[in-house]
Amino acid sequence: MQLTPKRRQRDLVEATTLYSGAALASPLGRATLAQLETADHEERIVQLCNYEAVEQTRRENPKLRIDYARVQVRKEATISGLHVTAPGAAVHGHGLWYDLSFICDVAPDLAGVERFAFALGDQIPRAEVEQLELPTGGPMH
Numbered sequence: 001m002q003l004t005p006k007r008r009q010r011d012l013v014e015a016t017t018l019y020s021g022a023a024l025a026s027p028l029g030r031a032t033l034a035q036l037e038t039a040d041h042e043e044r045i046v047q048l049c050n051y052e053a054v055e056q057t058r059r060e061n062p063k064l065r066i067d068y069a070r071v072q073v074r075k076e077a078t079i080s081g082l083h084v085t086a087p088g089a090a091v092h093g094h095g096l097w098y099d100l101s102f103i104c105d106v107a108p109d110l111a112g113v114e115r116f117a118f119a120l121g122d123q124i125p126r127a128e129v130e131q132l133e134l135p136t137g138g139p140m141h
Contacts, residue, residue, distance in 0.1 A: 051113075
């Protein structure tokens with residue numbers, strides 16, 4: 001079910017620092033990349049962008065304790081080559097969901113993100129979380 005956000009779309013802000021590369025170089029990140037080796041091409045691209053979305057929103061709003069992202073919540077994402085446009089994504093943190101829009105370009109070797117721009121939206125009301133069938137509770141890793 002697709003719900004329409006109740007507020008105006010915010011302008012995307014270009015990330016000046018990309019965090020997924022350093023995070024993926026850690027032991028946990030290398031394990032994540034190893035798991036993505038078995039994913040198909042498109043899934044790997046989406047997961048790399050989700051990883052960057054978590055890192056960007058986590059740093060922008062540390063109090064939200066963002067731990068998970070979903071690329072298609074309110075609207076379908078489009079994937080064209082190595083580019084993802086996700087106008088209806090969401091991130092989860094501290095038991096709550098927040099609207100997110102982003103664009104993401106993945107490196108040709110699928111080892112990280114080369115460009116990321118995003119806008120974090122409002123908290124998604126609990127009633128909508130249920131309608132959107134988003135998980136509730138603890139971390140979703």
